[in-house]
């Protein structure tokens with residue numbers, strides 16, 4: 001099967017890191033196609049960045065070789081429901097996938113993400129996904145997304161310390177990494193924390209393999225049916241549903 005992993009920000013180095021994490025766990029028969037959005041923000045850190053990322057995400061679903069499943073590799077799961085509308089193939093957001101994976105291996109988990117403003121967005125996702133009974137707390141580290149890959153940011157140590165506080169203060173038994181750019185930290189953290197540390201990229205790949213393997217596709221009844229044909233005007237005229 002082919003899984004298309006879409007980084008909706010426009011930073012290729014993050015896509016490379018995400019693709020490596022996905023390929024490390026993909027089954028031998030799974031092809032991982034990791035792509036970077038061709039339009040939008042270098043990093044997605046807020047509602048406006050998320051909104052502006054959706055056209056680039058849609059382009060990646062509409063263009064190029066068809067995939068058996070799509071993964072939105074951004075912890076805000078931007079455009080997840082719109083992507084499910086336009087795709088027959090299953091679409092996964094890494095936040096939703098990571099939270100469900102954590103709920104299978106721990107009674108309670110904490111999310112450790114980047115900025116305070118994305119912490120608030122992640123809290124909204126917890127409620128949207130019905131994870132209030134499993135997620136003990138969402139924590140911010142104040143490490144900007146693009147600083148994660150810079151050794152001088154000391155991101156590893158900062159994130160490890162926040163995870164340790166989560167285990168001691170939140171009564172959590174697992175950690176969800178709240179940014180696709182943390183995908184390379186899961187083993188480092190798990191070795192030191194001795195609890196499950198879930199990266200949504202990995203969770204997304206394995207859930208995609210399972211759902212596709214079950215022969216399931218996105219329901220085209222109700223709100224996830226293909227968009228209604230209509231006229232679009234202005235800059236988005238070319239995106240009119242046919």
Ligand SMILES: O=C(O)C[C@H]1NC(=O)NC1=O
Pocket residue numbers: 009042043044045046073074075076113114115118145178179180181
């Ligand atoms: O909101 C965040 O901090 C995480 C989110 N932003 C981004 O560009 N990739 C992400 O996973």
